[in-house]
Amino acid sequence: MTDLDQRIASVLRERAEGEIDTHRLLRASRAQGRRRQLRRRAVTGGALALVGVLGFMGVAGTELPGLPGRLPWTAATPTVAPAVPPRVDGVAGAAQRPDLVGTDPAVLHLGVDTTKASYLGWAVKGFGVETVRIEVGGGQPVTVDVARTVEVFDGLGIEGFPIDAVPTRRAFDGTVRQVRGTTGGLIMSWQPAAGVYARAAMLGGDRAALARAVDALRWDEARRCGTPLRLGTLPTDATVGGCSVDVSAFPGTINAELTLYRGRSATMYVRLQYAAQMVGVRADGNRTVGSRPAYLYPDGGKLELLGIPKVHLVADFGWPAQGFTEADAATALAGARVADDLTRPESWD
Structure with a gap:
């Protein structure tokens, strides 16, 4: 558990009254975690390790919490085309079918x-929002959130x-508005088509x-x-409600996440973290998922499937x-399938 998770848990235990919107709480918690990730990336570059709830930053020789040994790294990263999510033929875009956005x-x-721009990431969130993160040539990343209603933007962090x-x-x-509390942060909100609401935001002040x-x-x-991850089996009554991919350091690292929901409050994240420079495969687990070794973390809330080269799952x-x-968790991991070539997004489907 991260320090953020511990603070959340402490406050909730002290002040718990009535029902808690856990999905909204999780969104806020994960948004803050992603902000910490961006700050760390500026220091550590493209290296990858597991921090807290499996953050994406790290350096050579970092130990995986709860597991013995060290993770060696190599230096070479293959040269490949930029990552682009594959096109879906026969499905209308938001301009033609605004009612499909976020569904x-x-x-x-x-x-x-x-x-004109490069993808840094993309996501479909379980509360009716689609997101792309893009970069237009050496500038700050721009995050674009899209929804069918303006109400969705209430409490939706950036x-x-x-x-x-x-x-x-x-x-x-x-x-275009400048955001208080930021150094030149900009937000633009508009309707690209009838029934479609979009918000673009960047930390830098470059309006152009x-x-x-x-x-x-x-x-x-x-x-x-x-995503390079597919789940062939799901726990009883569970559905995949969200998808998120970070390719900002592609092809050196890829971070993907599928969010599983059950009912109104049960949530599980299945995360894939790939590092091209990581060598060696862990197999020293304390559990078995199917016939493969797995490791249950000491906090009892995370299960890792071992033995996948260059990948933490x-x-x-x-x-x-x-x-x-x-x-x-064992059911979800038992049916998980990882793409043969993680550097070819067109093959992920």
Whole structure:
């Protein structure tokens, strides 16, 4: 458990009254975790390790919590084409079918003109939001959130922004606003089509770069929320409600996550973390999933499937994501399939 998780747990135990919207709490917690990840990436570059709830930063020789030994690294990274989510033929984009936005955890109803911008990541979140992170040439990343209603933006944080600095609903009129509490942070909210609401945000104050990023968006196509991870079996009554991929350090590292829901509050994250420079395969587990070694972390809330070269594959069902069990995690991991070539996103489906 991270220090953030511990603080959340402590406050909730002290002040628990009535029902808690756990999905909203988890979104805020994970948003803060992603902000810490960005700060660490500026220091550590493309190296990868597991920190807390399996953060994505690290250095050579980092030990995996609870497991003996060290992770050696090599220096070479292959040269490959930039990562692009595969196109979905026969599915309308947001401009043609705004009612489809955020309804399918496997599909993004927008794309990016890759002659104008590069993908850094993409996601479909379990509360009706589709997201792309893009970069327009040496500038700050731009995060674009898309939804069918303005209400979805209430409490929806932005990676890298202070939570209390992000405005809730504003006029979606295309005005670019500077965000208090940031150094030049900009937000633009607009309607790219009837029934579609979009918000673009960047930490830097380059309005021209923000305009170029918005211009690179394509609303007449659909893209797969492609990940190198597929779950062949799910726990009883569970559904995949969210998909997230980070390719900001591609092809050196890839971070993917599938979010499983059961009912209104049970949540489990299945995370794949790939590092091209990592060598050696762990096989010293304390559990068995199917016929393969696995490791249950000391906190009892994370189960890792071992033996996959260059990959950590973990099901996180611990606090605050309660509602699933170790047996559920084992079921999800037993049917997990990892792409043969993680550097070819077109093959992930």
